[in-house]
Amino acid sequence: MRRALLLVPALWIGALLAAPAGAVKAVATLPDLAYFAKVIGGQKAAVTTLCPGTVNPHFLETKPSHVTSVSQADLFLEVGLALDLWAAPLRRAANNKHLIVVTCSKGCTILEKPTGIVDPSQGHxxxxxxxxxxxxxxxxxxxxxNILGGYKAADPANVAYFTANAKALLEKIQTSSSAWRTKxxxxxxxxxxxxxxxxxxxxxxxxLHRVATIEPKxxxxxxxGRVAQVIQLVKAQKVKLLLQEPYYPGGAAQSVAQATGAKYLVLPTLSGGVPGTEDWLKLMQYNVDKLCAAIG
Ligand SMILES: [Zn+2]
Structure with missing residues (x-):
């Protein structure tokens, strides 16, 4: 038992020690799901994030410590839609019979649904x-x-507490969104x-409307030859914004920027992806500010 504990990262031990007795133990695949879970769960939850904001969320290399976290959790929060595909094998390895799984994309209107047959062997x-x-x-x-629903199921005695926290968070998102839209x-x-x-x-x-991706699919x-194609499109449509995720190679987009004068912007997709984006509200604010500054 003592030996097993030594394998658990210090951060996670910290979360365990900080958790009050009876707190809901939640594990989130992504830091933004974790942020919402921390705010809603407040003092009655201990939340662990699996994928850091600097890592491509499609490809997390899972570790034995992740299996330990999931095996002891009450609540598991994932995006779904084949984004965090590494979550299901992790849950199978953890074999936690009482784990409540929340698919956070439930109810969202999904963009770019492929028509026809998608062949994953082609890399899609x-x-x-x-x-x-x-x-x-x-x-x-x-x-x-969706996360509130998970807390209600995991800890029915504290529904009023979680609901009040979620209501305050929703109000904060609405207020922030109103300012972002204006900007x-x-x-x-x-x-x-x-x-x-x-x-x-x-x-x-x-x-905004997307003119191309550097990836063909x-x-x-x-x-x-892809860079040359994108340069043509950018010139023809007078595109000013080249958005680059921190965890993909930036050379192609930089070449397009040099050839066209479009602005190359590294924008985080997850909170913690770059300094100053420690939670979802800061992440959104950062991206809104960068986009507006680039257009001038
Ligand atoms: Zn993707």
Whole structure:
């Protein structure tokens, strides 16, 4: 028992020690789900995040400590839509019979649902549509509601506490969103290019439209000649924004920027992806500010 504890990372031990007796133990695949869970759970929950904000959420390398976390958790929060596909094998390894699983994308309107047959062997990563849902405040509010449902099931005695916390969070998201929308009016109608379709919900919210991705399909690396194609599109459509995720190679988008004069912007897709984005509200604020500053 003592030996097993030594294998658990110090951070997680910290979360355990900080958790009051009887607290709901929640494990979230992504830091933004974890942020909402921390706010809703307050003093009556201990929340662990599996994927750091600097890592591609499609590909987390899971560790024995993750299995330990899930084996002792009450609540498991995932996006679903084939984004955090590594979550299901982790749960199987943890074999936790009383774990409540919340699929946080439930109820969201999903963009870019593929038509026809999607062949994952070709590298396509979005067989159920675009799963990067959390960069739209409307979806964030649905995620909050879904997480609240999980807490209600895990700890019925504290429903009023969780509901009050969720209500305050929803109000904060609404107030922030109102300010962001006003600011984003200046980027409305702009075209953009990104490496992977990670920003489609942010774009939907901001009134941006995607002209191309550096990847020809989600998950498929750019073949030779792709940069030249994208340069042509950017020039023809006078695109000003090249959005780059921190965890994908930026060379192709930088080449496009040099050839066209479009602005190359590294935007985080997850909280903690770059300094100053420690929670979802700061992540959204950061991205709104960067987009507006780039357009000038
Ligand atoms: Zn993706």
């Amino acid at each position: 990563m979005h067989p159920q549509g675009n799963p990067h849902i959390w960069l739209h405040p409307r979806n964030a509010m649905l995620i909050v509601s 984003l009016a200046k980027v409305n109608g702009q075209g953009y290019v990104s490496y992977h379709p990670s920003f489609e919900y942010l774009a939907d919210y901001a009134g 989600p998950g498929v690396p750019p073949p030779s």
